[in-house]
Amino acid sequence: xxxxxxxxxxxxxxxxxxxxxARRHFDKxxxxxxxxxxxxxxxLKTLPDGKTKxxxxxxxLVSSHAYKIAQSGAALxxxxxxxxxCAILRIEAESESSxxxxxxxxxxxxxxxxxxxxxxxxxxxxxKADAFRQGCRNTKRxxxxxxxxxxxxxxxxxxxxxxMIPSTVIALPMGKTSxxxxxxxxxxxxxxxxxPADKGNIEDxxxx
Numbered sequence: 079x080x081x082x083x084x085x086x087x088x089x090x091x092x093x094x095x096x097x098x099x100a101r102r103h104f105d106k107x108x109x110x111x112x113x114x115x116x117x118x119x120x121x122l123k124t125l126p127d128g129k130t131k132x133x134x135x136x137x138x139l140v141s142s143h144a145y146k147i148a149q150s151g152a153a154l155x156x157x158x159x160x161x162x163x164c165a166i167l168r169i170e171a172e173s174e175s176s177x178x179x180x181x182x183x184x185x186x187x188x189x190x191x192x193x194x195x196x197x198x199x200x201x202x203x204x205x206k207a208d209a210f211r212q213g214c215r216n217t218k219r220x221x222x223x224x225x226x227x228x229x230x231x232x233x234x235x236x237x238x239x240x241x242m243i244p245s246t247v248i249a250l251p252m253g254k255t256s257x258x259x260x261x262x263x264x265x266x267x268x269x270x271x272x273x274p275a276d277k278g279n280i281e282d283x284x285x286x
Contacts (some may be wrong), residue, residue, distance in 0.1 A: 108187025112136050117190055136186070139193040145184055153180045203232040 111117055118136045125131055157174060164171035174180055207220050207228030214224070259267070 109185055111190050112186045139197055149182045149184055153182055203228045206231045
């Protein structure tokens with residue numbers, strides 16, 4: 079006999095189930111994208127028995143070595159954050175093995191997603207840099223200054239809404255300003271300067 083669940087528990091269970099199913103199918107979709115014609119080069123290889131076999135070579139924007147460096151750095155950062163939290167709570171943190179540190183895995187589909195994002199980001203920066211060049215009307219080529227302005231505009235439009243603080247903060251020194259004292263300030267200053275003279279000396283009050 080299957081236990082029945084009430085409507086209050088059934089609703090969050092349905093939402094979690096839908097999320098898991100969608101995540102699983104997204105993983106399958108992007109893992110299969112490595113063999114899509116838009117992301118790879120297909121060639122035919124003749125086998126010794128005379129049959130032909132398709133070979134897929136994925137076009138890469140970022141090398142595998144760069145991904146490994148990023149994965150290792152992310153794991154080290156996570157380990158340090160966990161150790162810091164344990165130190166704050168006065169809990170002894172377990173150290174990872176120096177011979178076999180944690181190396182997170184990154185699927186082929188996830189790499190393709192990151193590369194597509196970086197490619198779109200670079201295209202947007204180049205488009206904005208060309209718009210700056212057309213606005214300047216002093217050159218026919220995109221210079222380094224145009225590209226820097228294009229990247230700054232792209233970062234503002236893409237990451238500004240998701241960041242808690244601005245990506246660039248410019249601090250300028252504040253100049254010294256001289257203000258004239260007000261009437262109340264002048265009167266207070268004059269009263270403070272005249273106060274010792276009004277009191278006089280002790281000899282004047284009590285005599286010799």
